[in-house]
Amino acid sequence: MTLEDLGWNDRFAAEFADCLQKGWVPARLIRDNKISYGAVIEGGDELEVSLGGSVYHAAETDAALPSVGDWVALEMGADENEYDAVIRARLERQTCLSRKAPGKGTEEQVIAANVDVVFVVTDAGQDFNERRMERYFEVMQRSGARSVALINKADLHPDELNQKAAAALRALNPDVEVVITSAVDRSGVAAIEHYLQAGVTIALIGSSGVGKSSLINQLIGQDWLWTGDVNAVTGKGTHTTTARELLCLQRGGMLIDNPGIREVHMWTDAKSLKASFADFDAIAAQCKFNDCKHGADKGCAVQAAISDGRLSRDRFINYLKLDYELERLKQRKKKHQITIGRRNRRELKSKSEKYSKKKEL
Numbered sequence: 001m002t003l004e005d006l007g008w009n010d011r012f013a014a015e016f017a018d019c020l021q022k023g024w025v026p027a028r029l030i031r032d033n034k035i036s037y038g039a040v041i042e043g044g045d046e047l048e049v050s051l052g053g054s055v056y057h058a059a060e061t062d063a064a065l066p067s068v069g070d071w072v073a074l075e076m077g078a079d080e081n082e083y084d085a086v087i088r089a090r091l092e093r094q095t096c097l098s099r100k101a102p103g104k105g106t107e108e109q110v111i112a113a114n115v116d117v118v119f120v121v122t123d124a125g126q127d128f129n130e131r132r133m134e135r136y137f138e139v140m141q142r143s144g145a146r147s148v149a150l151i152n153k154a155d156l157h158p159d160e161l162n163q164k165a166a167a168a169l170r171a172l173n174p175d176v177e178v179v180i181t182s183a184v185d186r187s188g189v190a191a192i193e194h195y196l197q198a199g200v201t202i203a204l205i206g207s208s209g210v211g212k213s214s215l216i217n218q219l220i221g222q223d224w225l226w227t228g229d230v231n232a233v234t235g236k237g238t239h240t241t242t243a244r245e246l247l248c249l250q251r252g253g254m255l256i257d258n259p260g261i262r263e264v265h266m267w268t269d270a271k272s273l274k275a276s277f278a279d280f281d282a283i284a285a286q287c288k289f290n291d292c293k294h295g296a297d298k299g300c301a302v303q304a305a306i307s308d309g310r311l312s313r314d315r316f317i318n319y320l321k322l323d324y325e326l327e328r329l330k331q332r333k334k335k336h337q338i339t340i341g342r343r344n345r346r347e348l349k350s351k352s353e354k355y356s357k358k359k360e361l
């Protein structure tokens with residue numbers, strides 16, 4: 001595996017010139033263990049590396065600390081006791097998928113660095129919501145990555161409806177490419193693979209249940225290509241507790257799939273869920289009591305609006321479901337953590353199997 005296979009390019013190389021003089025080695029971060037990082041170097045070996053003090057202290061915000069997807073400069077053998085190498089510098093991010101932390105306007109939370117193409121998955125049916133897609137587009141375009149929208153589950157809807165949804169998204173944002181896909185008949189996989197060339201890093205975001213996992217499973221198949229098994233050689237890093245977040249795919253290209261990416265929809269959805277009831281909030285603000293339950297309460301503006309037809313009863317019922325929907329989003333988060341944990345155990349198992357095979361030889 002060459003550096004180019006991992007996403008290295010001329011711009012990174014130019015920036016790395018000084019580091020090269022110091023004898024440092026370029027590496028891409030593939031997992032964040034909190035106290036250490038997993039990094040891949042030329043050839044595909046994985047190392048467990050620690051963060052150099054000067055990089056840590058130079059970081060003015062959390063967002064400036066190395067993240068999964070970042071390119072870093074490693075000083076090899078600097079830490080004899082525990083890790084193979086120490087991160088001495090982080091190269092400038094060419095793209096950065098991030099969210100603003102809730103509440104604080106300026107604090108940035110980095111989800112993944114150096115993603116080349118971000119796919120947002122939706123469908124022409126239940127999930128389709130232009131306001132929600134606007135929020136996704138905002139996140140994607142802020143990242144600097146190429147933005148592609150996938151209208152998935154095409155097999156479930158008439159072609160007309162799929163085309164109509166595609167046209168609506170193109171009208172919403174002409175910079176976003178739109179592709180109609182299906183994870184079931186695999187037309188979706190071909191569309192994604194078109195973008196997934198060697199050295200290209202992708203990520204999939206989108207609401208719960210739109211088919212992200214199905215598309216990813218089609219891409220990675222049963223098991224993905226392990227970039228290296230240094231653990232079998234050095235025995236180091238076997239206490240790794242988090243899953244690999246950057247996967248190198250057998251067919252070339254890489255996929256970043258981590259809890260942050262799995263959560264993008266939760267804040268996007270929560271925001272758009274709330275926003276879609278802005279008119280309701282305006283009416284409820286007229287209620288006589290602040291804690292009005294909008295039932296039999298006296299002076300309820302909502303009930304008044306329902307009875308004179310300004311507000312539909314369906315919409316009212318949907319509003320009452322809002323809290324439930326937001327709670328459901330939270331539950332999803334738990335489910336994803338379990339999924340990541342399961343993938344991690346599978347990875348460890350595969351590694352130990354490889355290790356024992358080597359021992360036998």
Ligand SMILES: Nc1nc2c(ncn2[C@@H]2O[C@H](COP(=O)(O)OP(=O)(O)OP(=O)(O)O)[C@@H](O)[C@H]2O)c(=O)[nH]1
Pocket residue numbers: 152153154155156181182183184185206207208209210211212213214215332
């Ligand atoms: N008919 C049809 N069903 C699909 C397609 N893609 C996914 N599904 C189904 O939709 C359901 C949800 O798919 P997932 O891949 O789990 O969706 P997800 O986006 O990963 O959902 P979360 O894990 O909750 O974020 C599953 O039952 C899939 O089998 C598709 O293209 N066509």
Ligand SMILES: [Zn+2]
Pocket residue numbers: 284287288292293294295297299300301302303
């Ligand atoms: Zn009320």
